[in-house]
Amino acid sequence: MSPAREAGDSFEGEQNLNVTSDILMKALSPASRARRILSPSDPGAYAPGFTLPSAPRTGSRDRLYRARRMCKRTLLVSLAFSVIAVLGSHSLSVNTTAVSQKQARRLFGLQLSRNATRLLMDVEKYYGRRVREELVETWDPGYRGEAEVISDGTPVIRLNSHTGRNETNIVHELFHLKFVAEGFPKRKWARYVGVSEDINQSLTHDLDSLLLDALVHSRFYPKMRAMGYDPDLWDRRDIKSMIGISMKDGSHKLVTKEVLIPVHFFKFYLESSDRALVAQLERWSVSNNLESALDVAKKLIGIVEQSKIDTPQQQLEVYIQCLDTLFKGSARFKVASWNSEKLGNIQQQVVTIHIVPPK
Numbered sequence: 001m002s003p004a005r006e007a008g009d010s011f012e013g014e015q016n017l018n019v020t021s022d023i024l025m026k027a028l029s030p031a032s033r034a035r036r037i038l039s040p041s042d043p044g045a046y047a048p049g050f051t052l053p054s055a056p057r058t059g060s061r062d063r064l065y066r067a068r069r070m071c072k073r074t075l076l077v078s079l080a081f082s083v084i085a086v087l088g089s090h091s092l093s094v095n096t097t098a099v100s101q102k103q104a105r106r107l108f109g110l111q112l113s114r115n116a117t118r119l120l121m122d123v124e125k126y127y128g129r130r131v132r133e134e135l136v137e138t139w140d141p142g143y144r145g146e147a148e149v150i151s152d153g154t155p156v157i158r159l160n161s162h163t164g165r166n167e168t169n170i171v172h173e174l175f176h177l178k179f180v181a182e183g184f185p186k187r188k189w190a191r192y193v194g195v196s197e198d199i200n201q202s203l204t205h206d207l208d209s210l211l212l213d214a215l216v217h218s219r220f221y222p223k224m225r226a227m228g229y230d231p232d233l234w235d236r237r238d239i240k241s242m243i244g245i246s247m248k249d250g251s252h253k254l255v256t257k258e259v260l261i262p263v264h265f266f267k268f269y270l271e272s273s274d275r276a277l278v279a280q281l282e283r284w285s286v287s288n289n290l291e292s293a294l295d296v297a298k299k300l301i302g303i304v305e306q307s308k309i310d311t312p313q314q315q316l317e318v319y320i321q322c323l324d325t326l327f328k329g330s331a332r333f334k335v336a337s338w339n340s341e342k343l344g345n346i347q348q349q350v351v352t353i354h355i356v357p358p359k
């Protein structure tokens with residue numbers, strides 16, 4: 001499902017710009033939101049990985065998420081995606097709000113811990129509204145939740161009604177809302193003439209979901225662990241499943257887009273709490289003829305390790321550097337503008353990224 005097109009969403013006045021409607025990411029309106037339920041989502045609880053072969057799948061979701069499944073003799077391995085997040089410029093702190101036992105809140109029918117309640121109250125204080133809860137029946141099991149700020153400024157958390165209703169996922173999405181409040185931007189993209197049409201909206205969604213989200217997760221997963229959560233639990237399980245499978249005899253293969261293979265490694269490296277498992281994944285990659293993807297992943301990791309990624313601006317800068325490395329020789333990425341959009345009482349940051357031909 002493509003995000004709905006909205007009036008005024010064009011790049012009029014820009015020269016040499018191939019205004020491809022399929023690559024423009026729109027602000028979400030309440031009307032489009034309903035249609036967009038399967039578009040860029042949050043990762044969080046989303047495992048780069050696999051679902052059971054019998055997992056129900058939706059057509060729209062297939063574009064973003066390729067589940068592992070048995071197909072004749074080929075086991076299609078997939079890796080996951082993450083998502084969207086929104087953001088303003090206000091500093092929130094997990095520790096600012098005192099919470100008494102009586103104040104402990106419920107969300108999605110779950111009694112939240114004091115830490116989670118504190119985070120929830122801080123988020124709601126910023127937005128000036130209660131977080132809206134939405135359960136989604138139709139998502140793939142591996143897609144557990146997402147967060148969004150809708151056009152009237154209401155922060156929304158959506159959870160998979162089957163696999164997503166737990167406090168870890170709620171806290172994960174609250175952190176995304178917190179980051180939006182701190183200025184993490186929504187992305188819009190425009191592709192110039194001369195750039196391969198393979199770099200399309202589907203791919204930019206995936207890049208946001210895997211690469212950019214990994215940067216963001218690496219900022220708040222340590223905080224979640226300090227609060228007692230295990231944010232990468234499902235990712236570890238998925239990777240363990242994957243490395244138990246050999247692709248050497250040709251009976252299995254990765255179905256993710258080739259350019260994304262290094263990004264999956266990168267994401268797991270940044271997010272995993274199990275360094276021994278990261279090392280196992282590296283050995284598995286070498287033994288399954290994925291050294292070149294691993295080399296690219298190491299370059300991306302090197303960029304992150306030599307950079308600061310604390311602020312939204314730094315995160316975007318590192319994101320762009322990683323994209324330039326990933327698409328070296330085929331495209332370059334440039335931040336064309338930072339703007340803001342008013343959503344209710346808050347200003348949401350919006351960054352426009354131009355995809356231009358290589359030099």
Ligand SMILES: [Zn+2]
Pocket residue numbers: 042043044045082083172176213217
């Ligand atoms: Zn996330």
